[in-house]
Amino acid sequence: xxxxxxxxxxxxxxxxxxxxxxxxxxxxxxxxxxxxxxxxxxxxxxxxxxxxxxxxxxxxxxxxxxxxxxxxxxxxxxxxxxxxxxxxxxxxxxxxxxxxxxxxxxxxxxxxxxxxxxxxxxxxxxxxxxxxxxxxxxxxxxxxxxxxxxxxxxxxxxxxxxxxxxxxxxxxxxxxxxxxxxxxxxxxxxxxxxxxxxxxx
Amino acid sequence: xxxxxxxxxxxxxxxxxxxxxxxxxxxxxxxxxxxxxxxxxxxxxxxxxxxxxxxxxxxxxxxxxxxxxxxxxxxxxxxxxxxxxxxxxxxxxxxxxxxxxxx
Numbered sequence: 001x002x003x004x005x006x007x008x009x010x011x012x013x014x015x016x017x018x019x020x021x022x023x024x025x026x027x028x029x030x031x032x033x034x035x036x037x038x039x040x041x042x043x044x045x046x047x048x049x050x051x052x053x054x055x056x057x058x059x060x061x062x063x064x065x066x067x068x069x070x071x072x073x074x075x076x077x078x079x080x081x082x083x084x085x086x087x088x089x090x091x092x093x094x095x096x097x098x099x100x101x102x103x104x105x106x107x108x109x110x111x112x113x114x115x116x117x118x119x120x121x122x123x124x125x126x127x128x129x130x131x132x133x134x135x136x137x138x139x140x141x142x143x144x145x146x147x148x149x150x151x152x153x154x155x156x157x158x159x160x161x162x163x164x165x166x167x168x169x170x171x172x173x174x175x176x177x178x179x180x181x182x183x184x185x186x187x188x189x190x191x192x193x194x195x196x197x198x199x200x201x
Numbered sequence: 202x203x204x205x206x207x208x209x210x211x212x213x214x215x216x217x218x219x220x221x222x223x224x225x226x227x228x229x230x231x232x233x234x235x236x237x238x239x240x241x242x243x244x245x246x247x248x249x250x251x252x253x254x255x256x257x258x259x260x261x262x263x264x265x266x267x268x269x270x271x272x273x274x275x276x277x278x279x280x281x282x283x284x285x286x287x288x289x290x291x292x293x294x295x296x297x298x299x300x301x302x303x304x
Contacts, residue, residue, distance in 0.1 A: 015204070023212050030216055030239055034223030039232055046235050053242055060209065060253040065245075065266045072270045077238060077277045084281040085231050088294040099226045100297060106225030114218035121210045126254070133204060133253045140260040141267075151264055158271045165275035172282035175289070 019059055026052035037098055043085050047078045061133045064141060209250030217243035228295045230284045234277065241273045 007017045029049035036042035050073040057066035100106070145151050216239060223236030245266045252262020288294055 019208065023208075027212075027215055027219070030219045033235055033239060034219055034227065034232070039229055042232060042235060046238065049239065050242065053246060056209075056212070056246065057249055060249050061259070062249045062253065062263050062266065065249055065263050068267055068270055072274055073238070073242070077274055080277055080281055081231065081235060081238075084234075084285060087285055088231060088288040090293065096295070097228060100228055103226035106222050109225060110218040110222035113221050114214055117214035117217065118211055121207055121214060126206055126251075130254055130256060134256055134259055137260075141263050144260045144264055154268055158268055162271060162275055165278045169278040169282040172279070172286045 015059060019056065022052045022055040022059070025049075026056065035098070039085050039089070040082070043078065043082045046081070047074055050074050050078065059133070064138050206250055206254045209253070210247055213243045213247040213250065216240075216246065228297055230287070230294050230296050231281070233296065234280045234284070237280075238273060238277065241269060241276075245269050 006013055010017070012020075026049050029045045029052065032045040033042045033049060036045060050069060054066045054069040054074070057063075057069060145155060220236045220239035220243060223239065224233050227233050227236065248262050248265050248269070252259045252266075255262075284294060287299065291299060293299075
């Protein structure tokens with residue numbers, strides 16, 4: 001049986017069909033991320049949004065970026081965020097108010113931003129456009145990354161920054177239960193815990 | 202539709218504004234960080250879309266997207282570490298309570 005050229009009944013190409021499905025899944029998951037009441041579900045829904053976006057990258061011909069998206073976002077950042085959620089969750093979490101009282105202003109700003117961007121996108125004629133998606137070969141990317149001086153420098157800077165981020169993350173998140181004997185002991189410093197009723201007044 | 206730059210860019214604009222709303226409206230610090238990740242992804246999508254439709258930019262676009270991802274990973278690491286450090290002192294992940302406990 002021959003595989004049909006276009007989607008049966010609708011007459012779209014398969015690429016269009018996939019693009020619409022992935023875009024719809026991504027937008028729905030992203031909306032759930034920002035309005036979800038339970039933050040653990042928001043985090044899981046973020047993974048769906050990232051996965052759908054990886055599919056869109058493949059449709060756009062950027063296969064290596066899609067692979068990096070799966071590895072970095074779904075594999076690393078999502079796990080990091082889920083861990084942080086579970087470390088900072090309170091029992092009353094899902095029962096509390098999800099949004100600020102000024103959320104309507106945020107909604108207004110978001111609608112304004114999307115309106116402005118979409119009007120600009122539609123009214124601009126982008127130069128140098130080709131009619132269809134072209135892929136980027138991995139070899140080209142590697143050549144650029146290691147031969148173009150700009151990207152070589154960027155690679156070094158990123159490496160330094162990731163090292164700094166790892167060290168900084170460990171430093172910030174580590175418990176300070178057991179201070180060094182050489183340092184000022186914790187009790188001599190001001191207590192940082194939640195202010196008591198008396199302090200608050 | 203999957204062969205038009207405008208479709209990708211509009212999708213990216215929608216994702217960016219969803220992230221904007223989440224960042225401005227959510228009370229939970231981690232939800233705000235997730236919204237930032239959504240916005241970074243929207244920017245990445247726009248970059249990739251420009252690369253996909255401009256032959257001379259394809260490799261550059263993929264590289265810029267990869268660099269943005271590395272920055273996003275660093276940002277998530279430090280941001281979440283800060284949220285955990287504040288949580289340890291204040292016992293809440295809600296940003297408006299950080300402000301009200303300031304005095």
